[in-house]
Amino acid sequence: MISEKDYDTIIIGGSYAGLSAAMALGRSLRNILIIDNGNPCNAQTPHSHNFLTQDGEKPAVIAKKAWEQVSKYHTVEFLNGLAVDGKQTADGFSIVTQSGETFSAKKLILATGISDTLPDIKGFAECWGISVIHCPYCHGYEFRGKNTGIMANGERAFHITSLVNNLTDTISVLTSGNADFSAEQMEKFRKHGIQIIETPVAEIEHENGHLSHVVFADGRKLAFDAVYAAVPFSQHSDIPVLLGCELTEQGHIKVDMMQKTTIDGVYACGDNSSMMRSVAWAVATGNIAGAMVNSALTGETF
Incomplete structure (x- = not known):
């Protein structure tokens, strides 16, 4: 009372x-x-x-x-x-x-x-905080060594990628548009074997919030264990x-x-x-x- x-x-x-x-x-x-x-x-x-x-x-x-x-x-x-x-x-x-x-x-x-503010991507909200994550310090250890995506662009994407690179050797940066990186940043991506995918993300396939694939706007589908997203x-x-x-x-x-x-x-x-x-x-x-x-x-x- x-x-x-x-x-x-x-x-x-x-x-x-x-x-x-x-x-x-x-x-x-x-x-x-x-x-x-x-x-x-x-x-x-x-x-x-x-x-x-x-x-x-x-x-x-x-x-x-x-x-x-x-x-x-x-x-x-x-x-x-x-x-x-x-x-x-x-x-x-x-x-x-x-x-x-x-x-x-x-x-x-x-x-x-x-x-x-979550993007209007099918499956994103259901995975948010479970396998679509925001912070390497909060979630990174659990996805160490896993196939990982970074759904971001520019300085934010570069920063997250630099931290995640210490946790796994398999990283793809999903920019959903033209990549916005300097020549020096691109060289570091190449040095560490990090690929850049500019095709927009259309859907996150998952089971009870645990993602299995990212589907792109061109119909291509790639397997991932986790995706970091800057929203x-x-x-x-x-x-x-x-x-x-x-x-x-x-x-x-x-x-x-x-x-x-x-x-x-x-x-x-x-x-x-x-x-x-x-x-x-x-x-x-x-x-x-x-x-x-x-x-x-x-x-x-x-």
């Missing part, structure tokens, strides 16, 4: 970053409200990696354990809902949910995540922009090393404010955000 009161902090987003921030604040006896609608971006990903003590664990299992641990701190409250609007007030901030409820707090932590994204929530938070050129919420946004009293953590998309990074930045909010609240009252 959500109490009718002002909170020290409202945390929008109750996944890894938001829960980490809540733990830091709960342990300092701050009155916290977490608003979350239970829709994490990695819901389809079967396993999380590169996180000490949790390597290979299912994301949902990590999240469940985190919720259980955070809920033991009696000053932390949870609301299953979607925050849709926010504004600054004389005393801090007010947040409105989709159901019409309004809550207020002195500080605000945005752990709202991002939304991937665009947008902020999962409109609230950062509604509050006036500045975004970076890449579209992330602009924060400093203490997770402060450009709006005083508003902090951001996790995927919405960094290109480092991992559970470990979300937990780390959430912990920093929580500690910095507690420090700010202390400075205002001590």
Whole structure:
């Protein structure tokens, strides 16, 4: 039952970053409200990696354990809902949910995540996070030595390919159009036996998200075990922009090393404010955000 009161902090987003921030604040006896609608971006990903003590664990299992641990701190409250609007007030901030409820707090932590914009390619969405993947650090070891595609172009494709080259000797770059690489980059591709395929991708053939072939627009079909894909994204929530938070050129919420946004009293953590998309990074930045909010609240009252 959500109490009718002002909170020290409202945390929008109750996944890894938001829960980490809540733990830091709960342990300092701050009155916290977490608003979350239970829709994490990695819901389809079967396993999380590169996180000490949790390597290979299912994301949902990590999240469940985190919720259980955070809920033991009696000053932390949870609301299953979607925050849709926010504004600054004389005393801090007010947040409105989709159901019409309004809550207020002195500080605000945005752990709202991002939304991937997936291409309209048959089979892509079903494989996303399983065998069509985004990060060599999160997924690469599991596909080491496998036949791998890089679905990207330009600098992004070159960067991903350079990292994946250490994991497998069989790489094809799928540019879906004219390749956009310098002569020096092309020479490195040739040196490492990496082929460039410019024909657009038409379909991903798979079984339960595990791809078997990439079908091209000309009807050609090639076997792959995994494909890395660089896809665009947008902020999962409109609230950062509604509050006036500045975004970076890449579209992330602009924060400093203490997770402060450009709006005083508003902090951001996790995927919405960094290109480092991992559970470990979300937990780390959430912990920093929580500690910095507690420090700010202390400075205002001590």
